[in-house]
Amino acid sequence: MADDAPVGGFAGRLGATLQESDDGSATLTFQAADEHLNPAGTLHGGVVATLVDTVMGQAVRTTTGDGEVPATSQLTVTYLRPGRPGPLEVRGRVRTRGEHLTICEADVEQDGRAVAHAVATFALLER
Structure with missing residues (x-):
């Protein structure tokens, strides 16, 4: 996919x-900008x-076929330190892809x- 592509939703x-x-x-x-902060300023x-x-x-989505749609069924986030205004990098990867469920980090x-x-x-849902 091209660099700097817009994200939907x-x-x-x-x-x-x-x-x-x-x-x-x-x-x-x-x-991250001021509008993305909580009352504590993070x-x-x-x-x-x-x-x-x-x-x-x-x-x-890079691993699915035409009729498959991924839907989040469980999400666990561990917050390690407060984020501040400024740039963030977010990297995701598939760890295990099964027939009906896929695990990511x-x-x-x-x-x-x-x-x-x-x-x-x-x-993995069918359209």
């Missing part, structure tokens, strides 16, 4: 940009959850430091 409305997506992996970038956990869910879904980094780690299960 909610993550796209937040401003996430798809950098690459191929062979069971994907990378997003995101510019990056809102819901924004982080949206980003990891989106990048893992994109990674799964994602990492969020800011300034070379881990912000969050996530694990998700995606159900």
Whole structure:
């Protein structure tokens, strides 16, 4: 997929940009701004959850056939340190792809430091 491709859905409305997506992996970038912060002044956990869910879904889509649609059935996000305004890199990868379920992982980094780690299960639905 081309660099700097727009991301659809909610993550796209937040401003996430798809950098690459191929062979069971994907990378997003995101510019955190004041509007993405919680009352404590750090990056809102819901924004982080949206980003990891989106990048893992994109990674799964690189492995699916025409009639398959990935749907998140479980998502666990471990927040490792507070995010701040500024650029984030979000990387997702397929760990195990089964016939009906796929397991993925994602990492969020800011300034070379881990912000969050996530694990998700995606159900593969037929259109």
